Amino acid sequence: MTQPRAQSARPGEGSGRHTPIRVVLVDDHRMFRTGVRSELAAEAAERIEIVGEAPDVESAIAVIKAEQPDVVLLDVHLPGGTGQGGVDVLRGCVAQESRRGQPIRFLALSVSDAAEDVIAVIRAGARGYVTKTITATDLTTAVRRVAEGDAVFSPRLAGFVLDAFGAAAGELAEVDEELDRLSAREREVMRLIARGYQYKEVAKELFISIKTVETHVSSVLRKLQLSSRHELTTWAMGRKLI
Amino acid sequence: MPTPYDRYAPAPAPARPRLERPLAGRWLGGVCAGIGAHLGVDPRAVRWVVAALTFFGVGLPAYLFLWALTPEAQAQPAVDPASGRPAPVVERAVAGLERSRYGALLAVGGLVVAVGGLAALQGLGLDVRAGVLVPLILVAAGAVVVWSDLDEAGRAKALDAGGDGQRGYLWLRVGLGLTLAVVGITVLASRGAGVAVLLDSLLAAAAVLFGVAIIGAPWALRLWAQARREQEAAARATERADIAAHLHDSVLQTLALIQRRAADPAAVATLARAQERELRSWLYAGPAGPDLTLAAAIAAVAHEVEDLTSVPVDLVVTGDRPMEEHGTALTRALREALFNAARHGRPPVSAYVEIGPAGVEAFVRDRGAGFELAAVPEDRLGVRQSILGRMERHGGTARVRRREDGTEVELTLPALEGIPS
Structure with missing residues (x-):
C-alpha cells in the first residue's frame, strides 16, 4: 500500500510519458471545478487529463467506477451519501482499480483547517491532503506524486x-x-x-x-x-x- | 403592629411590581408582602385583613391558594457590598435564618394553637369531628410540603446549584409529603374502620393513583416532548439568525467590496484572503481571545503581515503555551522576519512554529534572492536589533540562513522554566 506495485507502470513519467494521468475531479462547486480544469490544462495538458467530474457523493462513485481513473481529486465536504462527504466516496470506491491495474489514489482537497476533517479522509484512505489555495504547479506535482503511489503532505x-x-x-x-x-x-x-x-x-x-x-x-x-x-x-x- | 422588617419592604417601583412573593420581608410565605408590594399597600394592612378573614374561614384557604400560585421572586445571590464578591457562607446562612425565623415561629405557634383549640373544644363536649379534621389537616400538610418542595426545586434548577445531596433531600421531602397526603386520604376514606379496611382503602388509593398515572402519562409525555421540540426549534432559529447576521456583516460586505474593486486584482486578493481568514477563525476557532496564548498571538501577527503586504503566509503552528514577555519578544521578532520575507522574498512565505516542552522553535522562509547577514549594515535596525538582539536579550537565539532559493530565519526560545527572569 505504501509502494507502487510496478515501478515500470508508473504513469506520467518514463515509459508512461505518453499516457497522461487520468483524473476525476469531485467538488460540489462548479466554479472551483472549472478553475482547476483550466489551470491544469494550462499547466500540464499533456501530463494530466481530466476524464470526469462529479458534484456529489453518488455521482462521484458512479463516475469513478465508470472511468477507473488513476487519481481522484476529492473535496472533503460533499453533499449526498451519509453526510460524511469525501469519506463516503472513499468508502464507496474500496478496492477499485485504475485502467493500469493500480489502486485508484485519492488526493483530498479542502478549504478546511479542521483537523478532524483532514484526519478523517486520510484515515479513510486518501493518499494526501492539500488546501484549495495550492498553485497549479504544486497541484500538478501532487497529482503526479499521488499517482505514483506516494503520499502528499501539505505543510499544514x-x-x-x-x-x-x-x-x-x-x-x-x-x-x-x-x-x-x-x-x-x-x-x-x-x-x-x-x-x-x-x-x-x-x-x-x-x-x-x-x-x-x-x-x-x-x-x-x-x-x-x-x-x-x-x-x-x-x-x-x-x-x-x- | 410594628415590624422590624420595614427597612426590607420593597421600594415602590414606578410601574406596578409583578405579583410575586419576595424573599425578604416575608413572615410566612411572603404572600401578604407580595400583595402589599403589588397593590402599593402596606403589607401590615394586608396581614391584618388576611388574619381577620381567617376567622370567617376564608383567610387560610385564600392564603394557601395564593401562596401556591404566586411565583417566588428570583433569588439574588447574597453579595458582599464592599467587594462585590458573593458573601461568605456564614453570612448567607444568617441571612436565610433571619428571613425564615418569624415564619417558622408563626407556623409552629399556629399549629400549637390549632391543636390546643381543637382539644379544648372536644373536651368541652363539642364535636369538632376530629375524624374528618385530622386527615384533612394531614392532606393539607402533605400538599404544603410537596408544593413548597416543587417551588424550591424550580429555584434550585434556575440557579443550577442543586447538588446530589440537595436533590436527595428534595426527593425525601416529596416522598414525605406524598405519604402524608395518601395517609390522610386513606384515613378520611376509611372513617375509623378496622385495619383490614384501612389496608384495602390504601390499596384502592394506590390503584387509583396508578391508574391516573397510566392514563395521564402518555398525554403528559406528549406535552413535554412538544415543549422540548418547540424549545429546540426556537434555539435553532436563534442560531440561524446569529449566523445570518454574521454572514451579512462579514462575507456579504466583503463580496460587495470585491465587486466594486474588481479592476484591482491585488486589492481583491487581499480582501478575499482577509475575509477567508476571518470566516475561518469564526468557524473553527474557540472562544479564546487573540492574546491569550503564544500560538494565537503568532497567528495574529502572521495575519497582520498578510494584510499589510498582500503576500500570503503559510503558517503552521504546533503546540501552545501561555503568553509571557519572552513569548511577546519572539512574536515581535517573528513579525519582523515575516515582514522581511514578504518584502524582499518571493511568495510563498512559509512559517513553522513548534512550541514544545523543550522550548520554542520558529522558522520563516521565503524564496527570494535573500540577504547576507554580514552584508547587512550595522545601522539596519530591522534584522540586527529587532530579530537578533531581541532574541538574545530573552535567552533565545536567532539565525539567518542563505539557501539556494531564498532565506530562512530561525528563532529559538528556551523552555519557560529555563529562562532567567
Whole structure:
C-alpha cells in the first residue's frame, strides 16, 4: 500500500510519458471545478487529463467506477451519501482499480483547517491532503506524486501529524514500526515539510535521496491511517469512522 | 403592629411590581408582602385583613391558594457590598435564618394553637369531628410540603446549584409529603374502620393513583416532548439568525467590496484572503481571545503581515503555551522576519512554529534572492536589533540562513522554566 506495485507502470513519467494521468475531479462547486480544469490544462495538458467530474457523493462513485481513473481529486465536504462527504466516496470506491491495474489514489482537497476533517479522509484512505489555495504547479506535482503511489503532505498536514503524534512535544518511537509515534527521522521530515520545504529540499537538507523522503512520508501516512493514538481516534470518532 | 422588617419592604417601583412573593420581608410565605408590594399597600394592612378573614374561614384557604400560585421572586445571590464578591457562607446562612425565623415561629405557634383549640373544644363536649379534621389537616400538610418542595426545586434548577445531596433531600421531602397526603386520604376514606379496611382503602388509593398515572402519562409525555421540540426549534432559529447576521456583516460586505474593486486584482486578493481568514477563525476557532496564548498571538501577527503586504503566509503552528514577555519578544521578532520575507522574498512565505516542552522553535522562509547577514549594515535596525538582539536579550537565539532559493530565519526560545527572569 505504501509502494507502487510496478515501478515500470508508473504513469506520467518514463515509459508512461505518453499516457497522461487520468483524473476525476469531485467538488460540489462548479466554479472551483472549472478553475482547476483550466489551470491544469494550462499547466500540464499533456501530463494530466481530466476524464470526469462529479458534484456529489453518488455521482462521484458512479463516475469513478465508470472511468477507473488513476487519481481522484476529492473535496472533503460533499453533499449526498451519509453526510460524511469525501469519506463516503472513499468508502464507496474500496478496492477499485485504475485502467493500469493500480489502486485508484485519492488526493483530498479542502478549504478546511479542521483537523478532524483532514484526519478523517486520510484515515479513510486518501493518499494526501492539500488546501484549495495550492498553485497549479504544486497541484500538478501532487497529482503526479499521488499517482505514483506516494503520499502528499501539505505543510499544514505535517503540522497536524507532529501535533497528533506528540512529536512536537518530544515523543518519539523506540522502533520505526511503532504505530503510535513517529521515528526521529520521520519527525525530521515532517518538520521540514511543515517549514515549507519541497521533497527535494528535504532530501538535500537531510543528505538522503528523494526516494527515501517519499518512503518516510508514506510510512507516516501509514501510521496516520492505522494508529490507534488517542487524538487520532478521537478525531476519527467525531466523524463516525470507528 | 410594628415590624422590624420595614427597612426590607420593597421600594415602590414606578410601574406596578409583578405579583410575586419576595424573599425578604416575608413572615410566612411572603404572600401578604407580595400583595402589599403589588397593590402599593402596606403589607401590615394586608396581614391584618388576611388574619381577620381567617376567622370567617376564608383567610387560610385564600392564603394557601395564593401562596401556591404566586411565583417566588428570583433569588439574588447574597453579595458582599464592599467587594462585590458573593458573601461568605456564614453570612448567607444568617441571612436565610433571619428571613425564615418569624415564619417558622408563626407556623409552629399556629399549629400549637390549632391543636390546643381543637382539644379544648372536644373536651368541652363539642364535636369538632376530629375524624374528618385530622386527615384533612394531614392532606393539607402533605400538599404544603410537596408544593413548597416543587417551588424550591424550580429555584434550585434556575440557579443550577442543586447538588446530589440537595436533590436527595428534595426527593425525601416529596416522598414525605406524598405519604402524608395518601395517609390522610386513606384515613378520611376509611372513617375509623378496622385495619383490614384501612389496608384495602390504601390499596384502592394506590390503584387509583396508578391508574391516573397510566392514563395521564402518555398525554403528559406528549406535552413535554412538544415543549422540548418547540424549545429546540426556537434555539435553532436563534442560531440561524446569529449566523445570518454574521454572514451579512462579514462575507456579504466583503463580496460587495470585491465587486466594486474588481479592476484591482491585488486589492481583491487581499480582501478575499482577509475575509477567508476571518470566516475561518469564526468557524473553527474557540472562544479564546487573540492574546491569550503564544500560538494565537503568532497567528495574529502572521495575519497582520498578510494584510499589510498582500503576500500570503503559510503558517503552521504546533503546540501552545501561555503568553509571557519572552513569548511577546519572539512574536515581535517573528513579525519582523515575516515582514522581511514578504518584502524582499518571493511568495510563498512559509512559517513553522513548534512550541514544545523543550522550548520554542520558529522558522520563516521565503524564496527570494535573500540577504547576507554580514552584508547587512550595522545601522539596519530591522534584522540586527529587532530579530537578533531581541532574541538574545530573552535567552533565545536567532539565525539567518542563505539557501539556494531564498532565506530562512530561525528563532529559538528556551523552555519557560529555563529562562532567567
